[in-house]
Amino acid sequence: MKNSLDVAYSEQSPAWLLNKKEEKGSSMSKHVTISPEEAADRLAIKELVETYAHCADRRDAKGQMALFTLDTHFVVYMNAKDPTPAQELHSREALAPVFADLNQYAATMYLLGQTTILTLTRDRGTGETYCMPHHLTIKDGKRRLMIAALRYIDTFVKVDGAWLFAERQLYVDWIEDRPLS
Numbered sequence: 001m002k003n004s005l006d007v008a009y010s011e012q013s014p015a016w017l018l019n020k021k022e023e024k025g026s027s028m029s030k031h032v033t034i035s036p037e038e039a040a041d042r043l044a045i046k047e048l049v050e051t052y053a054h055c056a057d058r059r060d061a062k063g064q065m066a067l068f069t070l071d072t073h074f075v076v077y078m079n080a081k082d083p084t085p086a087q088e089l090h091s092r093e094a095l096a097p098v099f100a101d102l103n104q105y106a107a108t109m110y111l112l113g114q115t116t117i118l119t120l121t122r123d124r125g126t127g128e129t130y131c132m133p134h135h136l137t138i139k140d141g142k143r144r145l146m147i148a149a150l151r152y153i154d155t156f157v158k159v160d161g162a163w164l165f166a167e168r169q170l171y172v173d174w175i176e177d178r179p180l181s
Helices: 004-012 036-058 061-065 093-104
Strands: 068-077 087-089 107-120 124-139 142-159 162-180
Touching (some): 036 061, 036 093, 036 107, 036 162, 061 093
Parallel strands (some): 068 162
Antiparallel strands (some): 124 142, 142 162
């Protein structure tokens, strides 16, 4: 039997699917009302995504790892069109060398685009985030900038009241690498 919170989530999530054009040719979206609980969960998930980027830029590998479940699944596709992953990890601890690898850069800046929450229940959700991380290297006095166009396909779970990544699939759409003056 569903409780009222389950019904509220299932009838209104994802909200963007319910935004229908009111009239033919109209470019206006119809807005839906969501419960305060769903609004809080959506905000918490967006903060989870933002904290991941913040920790990456601050080289806080332990903070980044804490955003994942113990049995997390992390998959990297270096070519978004190739279904074969370049890397696949199956635990929070396995993430340590991946996040430590950011230390090779003099600086990074993870610029987040939109985060779209695709499905959401009281304790589970899915979403997609666009990100353009900038990675600065300095070698022999020469600076290089690598910019990647990434998409993260995420599965979120709520554990003890906190949202975590249960699965994070990273897709690289393209990479630009160039010298800087």
